[in-house]
Amino acid sequence: MKTRQYNHFLLSLIALILLSTSSSVLAQHSHEAGPPLLGVTSPKDDSVLRNAPPVVVLSFRSDVRVIKLRLLTAGRIPINLGFTYDPDRVSHNIVWNLPELVPSSYYIFAWAVIDETGQLVQGEFKFSVGTDALPPSEFIETYGLYIDHLEEER
Numbered sequence: 001m002k003t004r005q006y007n008h009f010l011l012s013l014i015a016l017i018l019l020s021t022s023s024s025v026l027a028q029h030s031h032e033a034g035p036p037l038l039g040v041t042s043p044k045d046d047s048v049l050r051n052a053p054p055v056v057v058l059s060f061r062s063d064v065r066v067i068k069l070r071l072l073t074a075g076r077i078p079i080n081l082g083f084t085y086d087p088d089r090v091s092h093n094i095v096w097n098l099p100e101l102v103p104s105s106y107y108i109f110a111w112a113v114i115d116e117t118g119q120l121v122q123g124e125f126k127f128s129v130g131t132d133a134l135p136p137s138e139f140i141e142t143y144g145l146y147i148d149h150l151e152e153e154r
Helices: 002-019 023-027 136-143 149-153
Strands: 038-042 047-049 055-073 090-097 107-114 120-129
Touching: 055 120, 120 136
Parallel strands: 047 120
Antiparallel strands: 038 055, 055 090, 055 107, 107 120
16 A cells, blocks of 8 residues: 555656656647647556556646546546546646556546637547556557457456
């Protein structure tokens, strides 16, 4: 239990350091989502992680109002994040704690925000977890979109 708390603290600290990096570094991993552009995510889109991340980080290039955060399995089964809309939640950096993840071939993190001009911007990124996991793009290319081998094994 203490190891998980330490890992959570360490990853939160890394997320804060990541968010304080210069805009030129943030631009290296930009997502073309339209204004306001999503600068960086952690985990990175299409990444394979050894262990489940304790938090998700979204960094936008301007302040946004968060209206939706969702985590889904590869089979599109929702995982409860405990997210509720808060009209006062306005920021360009979003750090959200993740619950314990259910087994899945990969995960989809979907988000929607309202930018400073009132425009709806939404997107998603995918990541997988495990030493034998495939990058989500490779899994989808091989097996198809929204298919999940691990759900069949339960």
